């Protein structure tokens with residue numbers, strides 16, 4: 202675990218802004234000076250009032266004071282603008298760094314580490330939490346310094362004018378603080394639950410939008426979508442509870458902060474009557490005192506924002522973790538892929554139990570077995586996309602857990618049943634596998650993936666734009682593009698998880714044959730339901746109930762293994778209806 206992971210959100214925040222210390226200090230100093238400028242008009246007013254005496258010509262001095270007043274105001278806004286400039290500079294630099302680190306972490310973190318995050322919660326971290334950081338550095342730091350310095354200097358000025366009136370101006374503070382304490386009781390927990398509910402709502406909305414085609418097909422409405430409905434209800438209940446609890450004490454707090462005028466005014470008038478206070482002083486005291494505590498409202502507001510910033514910081518933190526340097530290893534005859542006694546389960550239910558196997562470079566392996574035997578799970582484990590609960594998978598002597606995503610992706614390409622294509626052209630999608638692929642390499646990969654013909658038939662060929670998630674293509678076409686993309690990555694290990702389901706048995710067999718001819722060094726592990734297509738594999742790995750129950754060539758298993766015999770005969774009888782003997786001999790050739 203790195204130091205970033207161990208540190209608190211406050212420490213992480215400070216570490217992030219420490220690189221921009223000088224810009225931030227400048228911003229805070231300038232903001233403090235601008236607050237001081239705010240007080241100058243009061244001083245000038247007080248001076249002007251004490252200058253004006255009956256029968257004295259003070260026009261020239263008053264004009265001079267007016268000039269100073271105008272200068273103070275101009276300076277105030279100039280200083281505030283400069284403070285804003287420096288705070289924004291610091292904020293955008295920090296924002297850039299944080300987003301860069303999150304983007305790097307997302308591409309590097311093992312998928313399993315990202316598995317607990319829904320797309321809604323990830324979106325919230327990358328957009329909302331990081332944006333909040335920007336608001337905090339660019340605006341709230343400057344606001345906070347003004348909100349603290351302004352009442353402090355105003356109070357000092359008030360004490361200098363008349364200490365009794367100053368005390369009277371502050372008399373509501375303890376009461377307001379008490380109300381605020383009541384207001385913030387249990388706040389951290391409420392804010393945490395509020396964020397949790399927002400996250401759930403976000404995820405439910407994303408899922409709802411994704412499921413719209415299914416909803417339409419089954420004529421369901423949004424209210425019958427239980428997840429969204431439950432999340433909306435929970436969110437609504439939380440906000441209502443939050444408001445009911447917060448509004449009364451918050452109102453008392455706000456009223457008390459503005460209530461000192463009701464003490465200052467009668468007290469001031471009484472003291473003028475007593476001859477212990479001048480009218481000029483009372484006017485000044487009222488002007489300064491009535492607005493004295495308002496900035497504290499901003500402090501309260503900012504402290505609740507600060508809580509949100511820190512909560513966001515805690516969510517961002519795992520993405521800022523420095524990863525230990527990744528091991529570098531390449532599959533080779535001396536470095537096979539080995540699973541040693543691996544077990545894996547989903548939510549306490551064991552799916553793979555104490556399984557060991559070894560895959561050699563250039564080998565063609567087919568994982569076969571009944572539905573639910575654990576074939577896909579094993580494929581994902583072997584590709585390093587799921588970590589085993591116990592046991593270890595090694596490439597050579599290096600455990601897969603020591604590879605970062607980039608090193609892992611350089612060794613493994615996995616094509617799953619669920620193909621994802623990005624918005625862009627077909628070529629853009631193919632080049633994700635290899636950004637520097639030549640047109641010849643792309644054409645070869647498409648040809649092996651049995652996609653050459655349909656791509657050439659498209660009006661713009663590989664420059665055809667795809668809609669989001671490749672929705673313009675059929676499921677089978679998407680699978681072929683995904684295979685071509687994986688082939689372009691040219692990794693030593695290629696894992697196909699029912700990726701050839703698009704094809705009929707003959708095309709599937711032809712695909713494997715071409716793949717073997719074009720990529721003899723590649724270790725291919727395929728999951729295929731149709732045994733017919735993979736009978737040419739070097740080794741069939743037969744799985745049942747999460748165990749590797751037998752392995753060997755098609756003819757060996759057919760001769761020795763009753764489970765394989767059953768699977769083969771049930772499928773062969775089916776195939777026999779469709780495949781003419783001439784075509785069979787073509788495949789066997």
Ligand SMILES: Nc1ncnc2c1ncn2[C@@H]1O[C@H](COP(=O)(O)OP(=O)(O)OP(=O)(O)O)[C@@H](O)[C@H]1O
Nearest residue numbers: 547548552570571572573574575576577578579728
């Ligand atoms: N994400 C998941 N969460 C919980 N259980 C899962 C998950 N994925 C798979 N399973 C369960 O694990 C078991 C093995 O599934 P797996 O997909 O690995 O089997 P398979 O042999 O590939 O099946 P098929 O041939 O039908 O695709 C099944 O019982 C399945 O219900």
